[in-house]
Amino acid sequence: MAGEPVVLVTNDDGIYSPGLRLLYEAVEPLGKAIVVAPDTPKSASGLGITLHKPLRLEKVRYWGIDIYTSNGTPSDIVYLALTEISERIDLVVSGVNVGDNTSVQVILSSGTVGAAAQAALLGIPAIAFSADVDEPSDFEDSQYYNALLRAIRALSRLVLEEGIPGGADLLSVNFPRKIGRNTEVRVALPALLKYRQRVEVNVDPRGKKYYWIYGEIVTSEENTDVGLVKKGHIVVTPLKLSLTPCNREAVEETKRMVDRLKPLFPEGEVAP
């Protein structure tokens, strides 16, 4: 790597989240840290990219440094940063999210993981950091803050030096609500589901029905990300974005199913 590493620091909770400041402080000694965050919270934006409207990038003075804010999604920010701020980015760190991002269900709709995943698709090493806390102010506990800071700094340094561990595309790290005597650092794969979504049905003042979706936790299998974070451990999850079944069987069986569709399209029959 020529020159000091360039680290993009972003999140989906917006610039006022204390988790962003924590993340910046953690990686700042590792190289040149660029902070670009959404101007308003962009939770649940997943890997969404904004194609149908113009985006802005504003430089503001905050925490005694220049940081950038944007009206774009966390994924947009990766592209804006590469275009306007630094053509080379050696690591993208995203978070620290208020709320854990465990299970495939939650990961796939998370803006925090989305920014990291977007970077990973471009071949940039990326780590998403999330914490099972309820409020931004939960980061203010100095012991908690410092424990996260040390873990983030150490892991980010290792990834800068060695890249994402073999075969994975990115890492997602989830911190438990409290870090204490029994906290361990564990590696785990994601559970499929965390919530069974429920819908509350209600009636508005005009007598019309409305619906409110909420999640009821369903899974806490011991060896998944969901279960281990709830148990109080720091969980590091290697993620792969291929969407491809590991067993050849899935492809072969799909081929056998599709073979039965082929008579629908005999040569020449469907020509316009």
Added chain:
Amino acid sequence: MAGEPVVLVTNDDGIYSPGLRLLYEAVEPLGKAIVVAPDTPKSASGLGITLHKPLRLEKVRYWGIDIYTSNGTPSDIVYLALTEISERIDLVVSGVNVGDNTSVQVILSSGTVGAAAQAALLGIPAIAFSADVDEPSDFEDSQYYNALLRAIRALSRLVLEEGIPGGADLLSVNFPRKIGRNTEVRVALPALLKYRQRVEVNVDPRGKKYYWIYGEIVTSEENTDVGLVKKGHIVVTPLKLSLTPCNREAVEETKRMVDRLKPLFPEGEVAP
């Protein structure tokens, strides 16, 4: 299966998309088809779920049948339908999207695939259908319309009878722009990237910079979904949502990396 199959028909382009009508006509003979679609287009919503505002579900008369519209995302719609319309859904079909959904990059931000993926997470067989067309009116060509209708009906029937082929979570089907003499039905895995995002930098009438993201096609590897659809084939892609690296090596290497973080958290040291 007791009684006739219940098929939920949805999309992310909204109720006025001719692709929704096509999809309904294709599956209507297979059982009880319920149509629930967004009241406005919800493209690029991925697997996003709406947790922070109330949702509506309105019954309207359209195409001579009762259909439902909602202000929610395609993923919301799966939950609303299960709550309010039918506790049992045997198949979710989503689409037919205006624009193909090929490559991991595009799939992960697609609302069309998002609805199918959300259903798959709940264990409901699901198929996303997309077409490499530019405008909704492209569906109006009757030969094209009928070719899609036949393929969708046949595949949906097979999945209703036999489920999603072994090991995969859902199917994503992409139709080429034209169906002609050389069109084949092929099974392929997703490319990682379809677009290299580019950012156009411009200046507004007040002299302030703005940015516009657009995609420049980068990949057309012959054997991926992207390449085969461009080549004019109908491509069926089995998708797996595990996000888990297939090689054990990724997990083992992550464990070795994480072992080096453990001295940060010696027992007792981090207790509050």
